Amino acid sequence: PETEPAAGEEAASIGEAREAAKVCRRCQLWHDATQTVFGEGPETADVIFVGEQPGDQEDLAGKPFVGPAGRIFDSILDDAGIDRRKVYVTNAVKHFKFEPRGKRRIHSKPNAGEIQACRWWLDKELDLVKPNLVVALGATAAQSLLGKAVPVLKRRGEVIGRDDGLRVFITIHPSLILRIREQEDKEAERERFLMDMRKVRELM
Ligand code: URA
Numbered sequence: 001p002e003t004e005p006a007a008g009e010e011a012a013s014i015g016e017a018r019e020a021a022k023v024c025r026r027c028q029l030w031h032d033a034t035q036t037v038f039g040e041g042p043e044t045a046d047v048i049f050v051g052e053q054p055g056d057q058e059d060l061a062g063k064p065f066v067g068p069a070g071r072i073f074d075s076i077l078d079d080a081g082i083d084r085r086k087v088y089v090t091n092a093v094k095h096f097k098f099e100p101r102g103k104r105r106i107h108s109k110p111n112a113g114e115i116q117a118c119r120w121w122l123d124k125e126l127d128l129v130k131p132n133l134v135v136a137l138g139a140t141a142a143q144s145l146l147g148k149a150v151p152v153l154k155r156r157g158e159v160i161g162r163d164d165g166l167r168v169f170i171t172i173h174p175s176l177i178l179r180i181r182e183q184e185d186k187e188a189e190r191e192r193f194l195m196d197m198r199k200v201r202e203l204m
Contacts, residue, residue, distance in 0.1 A: 008124060014043045017124050021094060027117040029095035029110070034059045039090025039125050047204040048131045049073075050122065050141040051091045052173060056105050059096035064089050069175040073137075076174065076190065080197035082204075088129050092144035093118045115144050126166065133159075133204050134166060138173030157196055159203065169203060171196040 008020035018038040024030060037054035040063055057067030065073050077084050093114055098105040110118075122144055126134065136142040142150040145168050146160060155170045162168060177193060180186040 008121065011124065011128075014039070014125070014128050017121070017128065021121055024094070024121070026120060027095075027114045029093070029097050029114055032098070033095040035062050036094050037062055037064055037091065037096070038094060038121075039088055040064055041084075041088030042086065043088075043129055045086060045088035045129055046131055047133045047135060047200065048088045048090060048125065048129055049135045049137060050145060051089070051137045052140040053091050053093035053107075053110050054096045055107055056096065056098070059105075064091055068178055069173070072177055072190075073174040076194050076197055079194055080201055082197060082201050087204075088125070088131065090122065090125055092122060092141045094121055110140060112143075115140060119144050132167070133169060133200065135169045135171065135200055137171060138176070141173075142168070142170055156192075157199060167203070169196075169200055171200075 007024045008017050011017035011020050021036045021038050024036060030036070037058050039048070051065060054064060055067045055069065058064055058070070064070070074084055093110040096105070097108050097110050097114070099108050134145060136145050139150065139152050142152055146162065150160070150170060152170055152172055156172055158170050160168045160170060172193060174193060177186060177189045180189055
């Protein structure tokens, strides 16, 4: 179909929502992306991790957190004793937004309208999975989950309660670790993120 403004209204399971999201036209990002990258994990998960948006590799694979950020995320979850197969992992925005630069596609930040449009799907995932805890990986996720900007560096490691009772754990996006050049600083940031994930394990 050319337009599916109401895709997903009737979805009663994650599988049905994922199917409906394939034809989502709630914003324009579908146009240049390869495919919708929906959340992944058991519908019975206790915790949902929310990233920003799929990157280049996720866009091609159709799965969240499988590229460089996903690899460091997986290794730290593993160190924290969290089994990725038992948690639900998704993004605030479900299409890859990028600027072409030669042969490469450079990630560009989703804007407030795109975050708002895609929040519909995140709410659907929260509704269906009913987690005990949601982890906001970075500012975009926090903004989507809490409806306002959150200074994540200041508030990392904290739980913010929503009016509906949902607990939102604030931390950085794991790609921040990848961007640090200096080896010692990189290690220190990895350690801080690991401590956050250990807290998450206690809270879930
Ligand atoms: N970064 C994200 O926020 N999500 C992904 O799925 C991959 C990288």
